[in-house]
Every structure is written in structure tokens, then in C-alpha cells.
Amino acid sequence: MNTSTNQSHGTRVCFLTGASKRLGACTAKKFHAEGFNVIIHYNHSKNSADTLVAQLNALRTGSAFCLQADLCEHEQTQSLARLAFDCYRRVDVLVNNASAFYPTPLAECDHKIWDDLFDSNLRAAFFLAQQFAPELEQRAGSIVNMTDTYADSPLKGFPIYSMAKAGVKAMTKSLAKELAPRVRVNGVSPGAILWPPSMEDESDPAVLEDRQKMLEKIPLRTLGEPQNIADTVFFLANDACYVTGQTVRVDGGRSLS
Numbered sequence: 009m010n011t012s013t014n015q016s017h018g019t020r021v022c023f024l025t026g027a028s029k030r031l032g033a034c035t036a037k038k039f040h041a042e043g044f045n046v047i048i049h050y051n052h053s054k055n056s057a058d059t060l061v062a063q064l065n066a067l068r069t070g071s072a073f074c075l076q077a078d079l080c081e082h083e084q085t086q087s088l089a090r091l092a093f094d095c096y097r098r099v100d101v102l103v104n105n106a107s108a109f110y111p112t113p114l115a116e117c118d119h120k121i122w123d124d125l126f127d128s129n130l131r132a133a134f135f136l137a138q139q140f141a142p143e144l145e146q147r148a149g150s151i152v153n154m155t156d157t158y159a160d161s162p163l164k165g166f167p168i169y170s171m172a173k174a175g176v177k178a179m180t181k182s183l184a185k186e187l188a189p190r191v192r193v194n195g196v197s198p199g200a201i202l203w204p205p206s207m208e209d210e211s212d213p214a215v216l217e218d219r220q221k222m223l224e225k226i227p228l229r230t231l232g233e234p235q236n237i238a239d240t241v242f243f244l245a246n247d248a249c250y251v252t253g254q255t256v257r258v259d260g261g262r263s264l265s
């Protein structure tokens with residue numbers, strides 16, 4: 009079934025931030041496969057974004073665009089929302105996926121690092137939601153915010169990222185109230201889905217040991233797949249019509265331990 013056409017007619021549109029690769033790209037492909045047109049935002053990864061858009065347009069002409077912006081720059085974020093709307097003159101779903109992620113040992117934290125992590129993870133998501141709110145209300149659309157299981161149980165050595173993601177979870181509940189009844193707002197909280205860059209080198213025995221330790225903490229004993237995240241984002245945006253203000257953990261049960 010092509011789920012992209014709703015009662016307001018025309019092809020529905022999903023705008024995703026930070027979606028040129030990894031989880032965001034997988035989610036963009038899911039929406040596209042379900043019949044949505046997609047707008048893929050990127051910052052530095054122009055080649056990945058261009059390649060993804062070319063792949064999607066080869067499947068359906070004119071079904072994908074990409075737009076560049078640094079979400080730490082407020083004016084770029086504001087104009088990004090206007091440019092995204094101009095692509096198809098509609099937006100039905102906003103996926104706030106972009107995120108900076110790196111360790112911030114307490115003694116080394118400064119305002120610049122704080123701003124980078126809070127702006128990319130939280131501030132931009134809030135102001136994009138504010139800007140898209142009238143359009144989403146008209147479309148009875150929805151927002152999905154990407155947070156992290158570390159929002160509930162902070163990752164040692166990553167205090168600013170963990171706090172920013174806790175803010176994303178709180179924002180999800182606030183915006184669900186602010187934008188009801190027309191717009192639903194939910195979150196997805198991934199556990200370990202893709203190994204972080206520091207755990208990518210399979211030839212390093214220390215990395216393999218760290219991976220094993222992490223897997224032992226996951227009741228389902230495996231990493232998740234990007235598709236598990238994409239499917240959950242799509243479910244919340246498209247199917248969960250009586251769900252708002254919720255954040256769904258997709259973590260193989262890790263948060264139970």
C-alpha cells in the first residue's frame with residue numbers, strides 16, 4: 009500500500025536533519041520506500057547526501073532533495089526551514105536526527121563545546137519544530153526526535169551530550185502538549201546500533217573486548233540494526249495515531265539492566 013497519500017491529497021513529505029548517512033539515511037530510505045518525498049539535510053557530508061538523493065531520484069524522479077546547513081548557526085537553521093518548505097510547498101513529518109557526539113571530560117568542557125552539542129542536538133530541533141508548527145498543524149503532521157538511552161542514564165565522560173539528549177526527551181513531552189491536538193510529537197531512543205568511531209577497528213583486541221563487554225549488557229545480545237530505528241521512527245510518524253509525547257527505547261533491553 010502506498011501510505012504517502014492522505015486525506016489532504018498529494019504526496020506526503022518528510023524532512024530529516026543530518027540524514028546523509030547512517031541512521032538518518034536509513035530512515036530517509038524507509039519514508040521514501042513508503043511513498044513519501046524526502047528532504048535530506050546535511051552539514052559537511054555533501055557527497056553522501058548527493059549520492060543518496062541521486063539513488064532515490066533514480067527510483068522516483070523528483071522525489072528527493074538535499075539541503076545544507078550548520079544547525080549551530082541560528083540563521084542557517086531558520087533559512088533551512090524556509091528552503092525545506094519551498095522544495096514541495098509542504099512538510100508532513102519532521103525528523104530531528106542531526107547530532108554531534110563526542111566525549112567532554114568535565115575539566116575540558118567550555119562554552120564552545122556546550123553550544124556545539126546543545127545547538128546541534130537540542131536548540132535546532134526546537135526552533136525547527138517552532139518554524140514548521142503551522143505547516144504541520146495544517147497537515148495534521150508529526151515530529152519524531154532522536155534522543156538516546158543516555159538521556160536517562162548518562163554516559164560517563166559525555167556529560168554535555170547526555171544532558172542535551174535529556175533535553176530532547178523533555179522537549180518531546182513539552183512540544184506534544186504545545187502542538188496537540190493536530191500534531192503528534194514522539195521520540196526514539198536508540199541503544200547501541202552502530203559502533204561509535206572509537207569502537208570501529210575490529211583488528212584491535214582492546215576494541216573487541218570493549219564490544220564484548222557492551223554486548224553482555226544487552227539482554228538481546230546483539231547490536232540493533234539501523235532498520236530497527238527507521239521502522240520505529242516511521243511507525244511513530246505514520247501509524248501511531250493515538251500516541252504523543254512518548255519516547256520509545258530501541259535498545260535490545262539494555263536499559264533494563
Ligand SMILES: NC(=O)c1ccc[n+]([C@@H]2O[C@H](COP(=O)([O-])OP(=O)(O)OC[C@H]3O[C@@H](n4cnc5c(N)ncnc54)[C@H](OP(=O)(O)O)[C@@H]3O)[C@@H](O)[C@H]2O)c1
Nearest residue numbers: 026030031050051052053078079105106107154198201202
Ligand atoms: N548510532 C547509534 O548507535 C545511536 C545511539 C544512540 C542515539 N543515536 C542518535 O540517533 C541519531 C542518529 O544517529 P547517527 O549515529 O546516525 O548520527 P551521526 O552519524 O552521529 O550524526 C548524524 C548527522 O548529524 C549531523 N550534524 C552534526 N552536527 C551538526 C551541525 N552542527 N549542523 C548540522 N548537522 C550536524 C552530521 O551531518 P554531516 O555529516 O553532514 O556533517 C551527521 O552526519 C542521532 O541523534 C544520535 O544521537 C544514535
